[in-house]
Amino acid sequence: MGASDVLIACVGKPSAGKSSFLNAATDATAKVGNFPFTTIKPNTAVAYVPFDCPCKKFGKEKLCQPRYGRCIDGKRYVPVKILDVAGLVPGASEGKGLGNQFLDDLRTADALIHVVDVSGTTDQDGKETVGYDPINDIDWLRSEIYSWIFNNLKKRWGNIVRRHVALKAPIGETLQTQFSGYGSNLSMANRALDRSGIKEALENWDDETLGRLVDAFLDERFPTVVALNKIDLPDSDKNIDRICRKYGEQRIVLTSALAETFLRKLHKQKYIHYYEGTDRFDLAEDQESPSEAERLKPLDEKTRSRLEKVQDLVLFRYGTTGVQDVLTRAIELLGLIPMYPVRNINNFTSGSGGRTGGVFRDCLLVQPGTTIREFAKMVHPEIDKYYQYAETVGSRRLGEDDLVSPEINVISFKTSQEIKPPQPSSTGAGSGGGPKTGTKKDKDNKE
């Protein structure tokens, strides 16, 4: 994975609906290749996460011109990668171990979506059944990852403590040496330690203390949204209530990958106009005087009755299909801030070398805690090299140690030399100056 891309991994037992979720989340209507990612593996897809675009606040909706993704009436759809992680088989920690491919995939992920079949119609191996309790699946994934990390630490604990004492290292650094293999960085290791509330010296930790640390590390390293999928099936209802009561609603989203795929397909085929992420769609008979391009086709009886079913079982009951909500929730858990670098802080264009480029052309998802100077480097290495100062709306100057935030998400960098525009490449994926989705990983790796 490119160090600067946000990657969300879909995990879950076989037949939970991972591939269906990926399909549903992938926008078939977007232009092919309309994203900045240069490498897309076969089991990876690109989804678009909505944010409020500043074009709305500044009355520039008509001029807004995203280089990647799109902007519809002030809703900005920013590309992120999602990965279909197959190969998670139950009973792994009792001998079989988590598969290597599975662990490799996990290491590259910024956040996880745990897809759970909430209907109880598939057993722990993904085989058809009735009345299976999906709570088993939820607990099971976390305990698998927990055991993987706990056992690895435990095996080497004697050595870890000896080395720690000999080097007189801060605890965070000792832990990071152990956690780096899971895709951690120093600030993450330190946050895990803080979160655990552990105050004892490392040499006095017992298994319970170590367990608390691993728990805290899991929360920091693998923020997880649980997608309770297949809510369209009749048996789902009773399980949903029970699960939400047990786990709280913060990390749980109800989804029907099937319903979302169906709605998007009808949209693409121009039978309906589906407003993604809502409970609304238009039919041909709802249109008053559509332009030729917008005109919808009439539905046949069979499709119409399927659509009514989706409306009754999913949209009316739960508000949305949940697919977009899962992605939004994952980005929220990561705390990523959409940042909009522009060349001209007055008209928000990004032209260079005499050309005028689109308004709010670029959007980067940035980790909280990133400084303005670090952000400059993410936008373009040459901006860092020739950096003079940064300003936000109203030509207000920012310090290079100020932190990025939603309040100052439109930023222009002044440099001592003109920055060359990125070379357009054949894939449309700019390498140099293209908008990147930055995560704390790139930043911390350079610490």
Ligand SMILES: Nc1nc2c(ncn2[C@@H]2O[C@H](COP(=O)(O)OP(=O)(O)O)[C@@H](O)[C@H]2O)c(=O)[nH]1
């Ligand atoms: N009713 C219903 N079926 C679904 C839903 N999502 C997936 N499925 C079905 O569940 C089965 C397994 O889905 P798949 O995406 O292949 O699961 P994976 O093994 O986790 O990738 C397929 O028959 C899907 O059509 C859903 O939201 N509702």
Ligand SMILES: [Mg+2]
């Ligand atoms: Mg699959």
